[in-house]
Amino acid sequence: TKLAQSEKLYRALYESSADAFLLMDPRDGVVDCNDMALQLVGFQDRVSIRNKLLHEFSPPCQPNGQDxxxxxxxxxxxxxxxxxxxxEWDLxxxxxxSIPTEVLLTRVDIDGKPILQVIMRDISERKRMENALRRSEERYRTIFENLLxxxxxxxxxxxxxxANEKLADILGYSVEEIVSKNMxxxxxxxPEEMPKIMEAMQAAGGRILDYELKLKRKDxxxxxxxxxxxxxxxENGGVAGVEGVLRDITPRKLLEEELRLAKTRAELDSARLASIISVMEEGVVFVDALxxxxxxxxxxxxFVGKKPRQVIQDSVWQVIQGELGELLRGVLKEYREGCRRSPAFMDTTIDTLVVRVRTQAIFRGNQYDGVLINLVDITSLVEARIRAELASRTKSEFIANMSHExxxxxxxxxxxxxVLGEGALSTEQRECVQMIQASADHLLNIINAVLDFSKIEAGKLELEKxxxxxxxxxxxxxxxxxxxxxxxxxxxxxxVAPDVPIELVGDPVRLQQVLxxxxxxxxxxxxxxxxxxxIGIQEMNSESALLKFSVAxxxxxxxxxxxxxIFESFTQVDSSITRRFGGTGxxxxISRRLVETMGGHIWVESEQSKGSCFHFTARFALPDSSELGPQEQVPSETQAVLPPPDRATPPGLPALNLLLAEDNxxxxxxxxxxxxxxxxxxxVVENGLEALIALENKNFDLILMDIxxxxxxxxxxxxxxxxxxxxxxxxxxxIALTAHALHGDRERCFExxxxDYISKPIRTDNLLKIIEKWAIGSPRLDRPVEETVL
Incomplete structure (x- = not known):
């Protein structure tokens, strides 16, 4: 019958379909299926799948996470x-x-009973393609969104x-602002750039690379x-537009410009340096790391008697030999070992010349890269120094001889x-004697000032401690x-401020001289x-005190x-001052040099016709046993009065046998x-030989010896x-009696x-004091008894 033929045809289609077919009761599960369904779920026969619902041959959860x-x-x-x-359903x-499938459920009524027709199609390949496409899209989206x-x-x-966000950001716009803008x-x-671009792309076959383009930002x-x-x-093959990628090379172009300018400057500097080196009055040699x-x-x-082409690329040791070569080998060895010391200097002789050599290592990072060597002929300087030293010695000898004379x-x-002043004199005679003494004192002041200045200029002034x-x-x-x-x-x-230490360590004579x-x-x-x-304290620590002195x-x-x-040598306010008030200037x-030697400085505050105030500071050490306490008070006001006359004879001193060796x-x-x-x-004897003879014939208590x-x-x-x-x-x-008063005279006497030592002119009271000191066995002093004249 036709119904039987139709059913047979349906069964044939049912069995031969490439899709899986199942008939399923909503409650009792699978009623029937074709071979493709068995193959899809992996069962051997229909009995194995019958009465199973869909979830029974599925994973516990589906891809969306539902049970x-x-x-x-x-x-x-x-x-x-x-x-x-x-x-979609995963089986x-x-x-x-696991197999992804696409499922079509259809309700059909058979004999008045609802049955579900299930058609399942394996979509594994489609899923793989979709996943690959999605991953590709995600990858390209990520690249695009994060494109630099x-x-x-x-x-x-x-x-x-x-435009992507990066381009908008570079140009200072938002994406919404820049899209639809006319570039x-x-x-x-x-504005003529667009035709140039189109022409260049046409010539290049529709594509160009590394085209340099200048754009304007929003600002x-x-x-x-x-x-x-x-x-x-x-779609017709016509040009519809242009797509492109823009890379910001502004920093690179700026750097290129800076490099270009730097190169230009370097070339100019190199040319100038070469010009300077060529005319330098000293030898210049650059040596590389080899x-x-x-x-x-x-x-x-x-200097070495060769032409530049004869020495360039030669070993430095073929050109610089002998003593200088050995000296340089030692220095370059230190450089190679990483020594980065300051420029090294050495003096040597080449033939009859005295040469000063200066070396400066060149490093690139921590790597030794060579050395710069300078050679200077200092023969004339050495000769000038010798002449200067000879002139200085001659001057010192002249000053010493003049001092003596x-x-x-x-x-x-x-x-x-x-002696005259101690005798019976009339008033007029005593005034004359006093004027002689005052004039002699004045002359002695000038001599001492010149001697002090000479010591300072020669750098031979030493301070006592x-x-x-x-x-x-x-x-x-x-x-x-x-x-x-x-x-x-x-x-x-x-x-004197109360916090000034009672006792200090320094040179009181030089301090008195400044004051x-x-x-x-x-x-x-x-x-x-x-x-x-x-006098006050400027600053003080456990070892020293800086005192401030003021004379107003x-x-x-x-x-x-x-x-x-006014603190410069031979300087006075004006030339008339010397005539009106005297002085050497x-x-x-001298005071400035003494103060600086004592670790301080001197300055003045003054107003013309109203007075002056000289200030200076000086640093003194503190003795170990020094007690910082109230200072012994100096009378706050002192009227200008004459001191009492010197005592004539030291009391209690016995008569001594003295030997005086003096040629004048x-x-x-x-x-x-x-x-x-x-x-x-x-x-009295006139020389040393007579003194030795006198000592053989007589005992003496003390000898006064002219130098x-x-x-x-x-x-x-x-x-x-x-x-x-x-x-x-x-x-x-x-006791040395000497008219010499320069640096080293006292030391030579002691050696x-x-x-002891006393310098001429000798005052009677000083001479008697030093005789008394040694007559009663006083210990030897380091400082001579001498008249301090300012």
Whole structure:
């Protein structure tokens, strides 16, 4: 029958279909299926699948995360209501593998009973393609969104059809702002750029790479891009627009410009350097890391007697040999080992020339890359230094001889005036004697100033480091100042801060000298009023104290334009000052040098016609046992009065047998007369040989020895006496009497075996004090007893 034929045909289609067919009761599961369904789910026969619902040969959950059983109930319910439904479903094969399928559920009624027709199609291949496509899309989307370059598409009119965020950000726009913008009029730096691009792309076959394009940002600033572009075509093959990628190369272009300018500057500098090196009056050699000469100048070539082409690329050791070569080998060895010391200097001789060699290592990072060698002929400098040293020695010898020649008669003048002053004189005669003494003192001040200045200029001024009490130093200065200010009716005011240490360590004589200089100037230029001295602490630590001294007066003051120059040598406010007030112009210069040597500085505050205030600082060490406490008080006001006369004879001192070795007849008579007047017995000899003979014939308590004598001078005589005393148990004190007053004289006396030192002109009280010191066995002093003159 037709029905049977139709059923047979349906069965044939049912069995031969490429899709899986199942008939399923909504409650009781699978009723029937074709072979493709068995193959799809991996069952061997229909009995194995019968009465199973869909979720029973599916994984527990579907890809959307829903439970398979619950989802199946939901889908069947929807199909029963709607009549059909289509969805994707994952099956679980009998071997455990999962298969994605597309399912079509259709409700059919058989004999009034609802049956579900299930058609399942394996979509594994489609899923693989979809996943691959999705991954590809995601990958390209990620690349596109994170592209460091700008991407765009424009039509043939230049209208921007698309731009990524990077391009918009680079140009200072949002994506919404930039899309639909005309690049020709709004973004291209040159409005004629578009035709050029189209022409270039046509010539290149529709695609160009690394096209340099200048665009304008939203803020109108220019940027430079490298662009890769290609044509976009329509369906008819016509050009529809351009797409491209823009890379910002503005920093690179700026760097290229900077490099270009730097190269230009370097070339100019190199040319200038080569020009400078070529005319330098010293040899210049560049040596690379392999010890090859890579650059020289003409001076060096003339130095070694070769031409540049003969030494370039030669080993430096073939050109520089001998002593200099050995010296350089040692230095370059240190450089290779990583020594980065400052430029090395060495002096050597080449033939008859004295050469100074300077080396400077060249490093690239931590790698030695070569050395720069400079050779300078310093023969003339060495010869000039020798001449200067000879001139300095000649000057020192001249000053020493002049000092001796001047001090010797000065000794007689001062000594004889003292002797005259001790006699019975009329008032007029005593005034004459006092004027002689004052003139001699003035001359001695000038001599001492010149000697001090000479020591300072020669760098031979040395400071003592002995303990002293500051209050005693101030009393000495004020006492001397009072004598010099006699007749001016000036008031001296002094103040020492209570925190100034009682005892300090330094050179009290040089400190007094500075204070004497300042006080002397204050007295000289102040006709009425007062002179004040203040001392305070500037700073102090556990080892030293920096004191501040001030000397203020109410004198004539200093013009403002002279304040900064008065501390220079031979400088005074004006030339008339010397005529009106006297002086050499060295006092403040010497004071400045002394203060600087004591670790301080000196300055002045002054107002013309109202007075001046000189300040200076000086650093002194603190003795280990120093107690910082209240300072012994110096009288706050001191009237200028004369000191009491010197005592004539030290009390209790017995008559001594003295040997006087002196070649000057006047000084012989003067010294003998003074000493005999004070009760001593004096034997006078003219030279060292006579002194040795006298010592063989007579015992003496003390020897007064002139240094500069004929035949045998005082130093040799002292050495001879000390040799004679060896093993005898005797030691006769020897006091040096010298008109020399330069650096080293005292040391030479002590080295020769003398015990003390006194410089001419010698004052009676000083001479008697030193004799008393050694007569009663006082310990030897490092400092001579001498008149300190400012």
């Amino acid at each position: 398979s059983r619950e989802l199946e109930i939901q889908l069947i319910g929807e199909t029963m209501l709607k009549g059909s439904g289509r969805f 679980c094969r009998n071997d455990g593998t 370059d700008g991407y765009y598409r424009i039509d043939t009119q230049g209208i921007l059809l698309f 020709v009029s709004g973004i291209y730096h040159d 109108s600033s220019d940027m430079v891009f490298s662009s890769n572009m290609r044509f976009l075509y329509d 010890d090859r000469i890579v650059e020289v100048n003409d001076y060096f070539c003339n 001047v001090r010797t008669p000065m000794h007689a003048i001062i000594g004889l005036s003292q 002995v303990p002293f009490k500051i209050e005693r130093t101030i009393q000495n200065v004020l006492g001397t100042a009072a004598v010099r200010a006699q007749g001016k009716n000036l008031t001296f005011v002094s103040q 004497f200089n300042l006080m002397d100037n204050a007295i000289k230029f102040t006709h009425e009023g007062h002179i004040g001295v203040t 007066d109410t004198g004539i003051g200093i013009p403002r334009d002279m304040v900064n120059v 060295l006092g403040l210069a 007849p006047v000084n012989q008579r003067l010294a003998a007369r003074v000493l005999e007047k004070h009760g001593h017995r004096v034997t 500069q004598m004929p035949d045998l001078d005082g130093l040799e005589t002292a050495r001879a006496i000390r040799k004679l005393e060896v093993g005898s148990g005797r030691h006769i004190p020897i 020769a075996g003398m015990d």
